Amino acid sequence: MRMESTLSKSIKLALISAVGVTGMVGFGAVAQEQEAEEVERIEVTGSRIKRIGDLSPTPVTVVTGAQMADMGITNVADILNQLPSSTVGLSPETSNNFIFANGLNTTNLRGLGADRTLVLVNGRRFVAGSNGNSAVDLNTIPTAIVERIEVVTGGASAVYGSDAIAGVVNIITRKDIQGAEVDLSYIQPEQSGGEEMQASFTFGGDYLDGKLSSVFNVTYAEQKQLKATDRDFLSNPVGSIHNPDNVDGEDGLPARIQYEGRKPLSWINEAGTFFTSEGQFTFDENGNLKPFDYGEGLIPGPDYANNNGNYCGPSCEGYDPTNYSFIRTPLERWVLTFNNDYEINDDHKIVSEITYAKYDTHGESSPVFHTYDPANTVKADNAFLTAETKALLDRTGADEFTFYRIDTEFGNRKYEQERETLRFMLGLEGAINDNWEYSVYAQKGALEETTLWTGEIWDQRYHQAKDAIVDANGNIVCRDEAARAAGCVPLNLFGVNQASQEAIDWVQTSAGRSADTDQFSAGAFLSGSVYELPAGDLGVAFSIEYRKEEASTTPDQALIDGTIFGNTAVPSDGDYDVTEAAIEMSIPVFDGMFLADDLTFDLAYRWMDYSTAGKEDAWKLGVSWAPIADLRFRANKSKSVRAPNIGELFDPGGQTFASITDVCDVANIDQGPNENRKKNCTAAGYGNGWNPTDDWYQGSRPGSISGNPDLDAETSRDYTIGFVYTPSFIEDFSVTMDYWSFEITDAINYISVNTAVRYCYDSESLDNIYCGLFTRDSVTGNIIDFVERPVNSASFDVKGLDIETDYRFSLDSLGDFRIHLIATYLEKWEYNPTGFEADLQKDVGEYTDPRWKARFTVSWTYDELTIDALANYRHSAVASNDWQPENNNYNDIPSHTTWDFTGTYDVNQDWTLRFGVLNAFDKAPPRNPYVYDGDGLYDTQGRAFFLGTNYRF
Known part of the structure; x- marks a missing residue:
């Protein structure tokens, strides 16, 4: 059987309060390991403070690289998109018709948008995966190099900065590799098309008398195209x-x-x-x-x-x-990773990370x-x-x-897309003394896209x-x-x-x-204990960071001139920089007292100065209280922000056409939801029976689509409150529940010209964000020009409950068993693109946002053999909450469950075989016009057979 390293045990110990996914350690086992071994300080996602056997201050989901391999997963995005707390971002299943996004793999926590999910690698930012955006392309992360993935599904801007409104995905890479390993995997669908394969070679070791530790990995992965036929x-x-x-x-x-x-x-x-x-x-x-x-x-x-x-x-x-x-x-990619740690002495080391990724894909129509x-x-x-x-x-x-x-x-x-990503990081880490540790780094990332x-x-x-x-x-x-x-x-x-x-x-x-994206960032972190309180050390972490983002595009002249069929593009160029400073504190108040086995407060504050959005700040207040050893309550409240990205700010866009309804027309002026329309139209000079000229309605009007350099940052007020119960009378059993809420205001949303015209005059006054988005002729009053651009007009109100249970037990000679459930209940999902009541969208219970999503796993281990049965569940839903019997006869969408059966067999300590059948019962998406083709939410692969092997030498 595989042996657990001291590092993996340390990780488990630090995350015992986390919301986990398959492979999460049982609480009873953690307690035994804590007694048996001494562990070092480690960092957990959601906090910059180094902690010794401490609890994560916020709910965390953990997936290991070994678990992904055992499930036949060859892309980090695939496991993240299966988490109940996540929704598919861009993926090969959803990006075919997005010309500049073909093959991208992004994750979308809470369904709030990939740009509101911050992806880190070893706690540091990574260059964006697409020009003008901020979301990281997970194609650039090879699964073979992943030690674990930690997911904080909550606002974390105070700790990590912008883009962390929905949460943080921190990908931790492997460091302690000795020797070489070859990993191969292949997925063959029962019906042809959509085949997947991955081949990986990893080599690591210690050199120069143990001072230099290196890890090298090269991965080739290919995913075949899937056609409807x-x-x-x-x-x-x-x-x-x-x-x-x-x-x-x-x-x-x-x-x-x-x-x-x-x-x-x-x-x-x-x-x-x-x-x-x-x-x-x-x-x-x-x-x-x-x-x-x-x-x-x-x-x-x-x-x-x-x-x-x-x-x-x-x-x-x-x-x-x-x-x-x-x-x-289709998706074909090469990823090379070369990471090094060089120990200057016992207390200081130089760290470096190099990532090169190149992949080809194409959309087709x-x-x-x-x-x-x-x-x-x-x-x-x-x-x-x-x-x-x-x-x-x-x-x-x-x-x-x-x-x-x-x-x-x-x-x-075909929209053939080639992407090359290069990232280099150089840093210095170490300990100043027994209480204080530091980290300083600088990194450069670049993305080149050719379409x-x-x-x-x-x-x-x-x-x-x-x-x-x-x-x-x-x-x-x-x-x-x-x-x-x-x-x-x-x-x-x-x-x-x-x-x-x-x-x-x-x-x-x-x-x-061609498109170029460049990112430079540098930062310094300092964490330690400033004072020993009766209940423990008062821990603090300080950080200061600088980051600059640049993006530009250069289209062919034919695209600029619009002389080819159906496609136009214009050059673009934009950049911004930001300076940030943050402080985080962990304050132990009580320890080992009656009804206060532990009480700890966590505080964080971050100040940000953007060259575009100006000065912003974020904060977090958290408390963790264990009245008894078996029961722990935790709560967090925070303010998070997201600054607009380069595309939203500087996209030069291009020409477009639209048929416009003028609400000030005599036929429409009295149709407003209140008296504002008539009042404002009259004040602007278009009341008293005014009409556009006779020829104005006879055709589409020209306008443009562009970015908006005047955008402000989005703001989220979010909180989580929950508990962890690990009854001492049931060994290796735990249950976790966390209620969460996000209220996002000033969210960025693109405004169509008809929306702009309507709300220019339906607002309280003419002094609003909509009236400046179109232009009237000074003589006729006809709308002669418009621009569709993003504005800070939208809002989100999303609430739900995360649940996890985990139970491990042995049955004498029958082996070891594990039952694990992780689920999310969505209580509320409301989105308003404009702020007007008439536009409020209540999406909870619709097929994109079902009430329940869950993963259920049963595992059996007997000697060297492990068998897993895993179910993915989506609750029954409707196509639209606004449905009426007069609309259609296909609003109901049934619940949907797929089963995967996978296994591993350790031939010896160096050789492991993996096998399985995915979507074993060949469950197709619901037979409904909205989702029969999967829509990125349901499996379209069908039954597929999986075989893999890992050999270490």
Whole structure:
């Protein structure tokens, strides 16, 4: 069996009050270890104070690297996203359609946002994983080098600074490695697609007479793409359609009903289709005219054109989105880690950390497509049209038609992403005397991102090339003489794969963007005991830190000019710096007294000075009280902050268009929720029957999207209160409960132009944050410009309860057993993006925020064999709390449980085998239009088989 190191026992001792996850030590065992061994001071997440066998001042969840390996987990994000206290941030399952975020793996504690979750490595910040953001990309952390992960699910800004509103994830890397080890793992789904593998080599040892301790690791990991067509339940999607029996909003019948199966779009396909007075037509593969085949017929439902519906049955000739649906982006990564500790003497050492990570991924979507557009027409004399097609056009009196087509000639659009991260840290740590320890460090982190769009086309060339005619010599050429002179090659789009390679090459292109992110930080920490009180040492920690963040992007000129299909980008450049100072105190008041076996107060205060958001502060008050040895109560109250990141501040954005409803229009001015609208519109000069000009409503209005350099920091008032019960009459049993609350104000939220117009005039006065987001013409009063930018308008109010129970016992010759449960109950989830009562969103109980989430584990160990059964549970939910029977018939989403069965076998002290089946009962996501494809919340892998091995030498 595996032997526990003194270090692991020390960690367990320091975290005995923590909320744990699989592998958490039992309390009875801790007490025995405390008596048996003397342990050194160690640091626990949530505090900078070094403690000897002390209790964590805040609830902490702990996961070890060994546990992740045993469960078949190859990415740190995967275990964090399974914790009940967490929600999936960006991941390969959720980032496919985010062009600059493909493949990112971030964690999102309490569902409050990845930018509100601070990720540390060995207690220090790590460079951001995406340009302009602050969230760390967990792809850069190899699981083989992880000793443990400590998660504080509560405000921790006073201890660690900005971004820690929702909590802190501190990844502690391995240090005491002697020799080498090779680790291999592979996951094979029962259905092809989504395969995963990881290979890791780790080497460590002591050199120079034991003064130098080094750890080196290189990890290669690959995750294959998962398409909708790779899974039965995805290939047979669940959607919704218009209810043909519904008459109006008061007949008691839902407007939409659930629909199972594929439903192609009836007005566009890969061969091209168009409409005439004689009906809808398309082409066969060779370009011959044929009537459009609706298969089982049109699915009833209103559309913009003819009230017959946009979709048709599975066998019709329309465009089937399922064939182009991608559920998980592929991910291939290399990570190198090289850490060193050099002992100058017994009291001082130089520490260094080097991380290099490089990975490739891509998002993927359908080929470019063309629908209704004044430029997207085909003239009746097009050289590639057959005589039959020209006869149809002549018969119907059409000299041109709008052409609806998916242009497969150019391949799927891919957003290929390459990221390189380099981080170097150099520090000095040691002890000043028996009571005081220090740490000084400086580090530099850099991220380079290169994004390449493939499968793209030049817009102008496409329209020039498809407009083909027969010249005087009988040759097919482009109609536009200037285009011909520039090399235009006529493009045949009628049918499938009829275009020449020369024409494809002339139209097709790619475009890219490079992005650079740089982080420099330096800090000094000092902790120790300032006075010995009757109940113990009064511990303090001082820290001072400086950090500078920079980010810039450089897109290709084609993206700046907007000359390719569907994508634009503009250069950006921004930076900020912050200086911080903090103090933390742990004050023991009573020890070993009646009804006060222990009473300790914890205090922390942090001052911050941002070059952008100005001066801010954060604080924390905590108390830990054990009236008897078996029962401990703990409570924390704090103020936390998050300063805006570079993207929110300096994103130059780009042009956008929007259809605007002017609330001061005579038709809308009396429709406000109160008298404010009419009062403010009149005060601004747009009352008394005012209207925009007649042509203003006839089109979309231009505007822009950008950052906001005037943003302030967000503020959270949060608290936790709970208890830990470890009854002495039941050995190795514990139960922990913690109630928590977050109230975030001035949260950053992007404001649309219609929201800005509405609340400019619905506010108490015209002096508000919304009126400055749009511009009116000084003569007509028409809104002629707007900017959609983030403002400090939102708020969160989130409350819940964390529960953990852990029980270990032995049954003589049958082996050792463990039963472990960790769960979160969500009492309240309210989000208001604007501060107005009408916009309040009460999301608790919806599928994104179910009432209950839990992990349940049963473990059995017999000699060298360990078997684990692990269940992940999500409570039943609804799609929307605002649902009414008139909306649809698919609001209810059932509870969902998946089971993993894994095991380890120690062949000898150097060789361990791992094996298992994940999602053993092949549980698919609920058959509901909202979540049948997982939505990042439910497993889409299906049943998968896991095999791994670790060999040490």
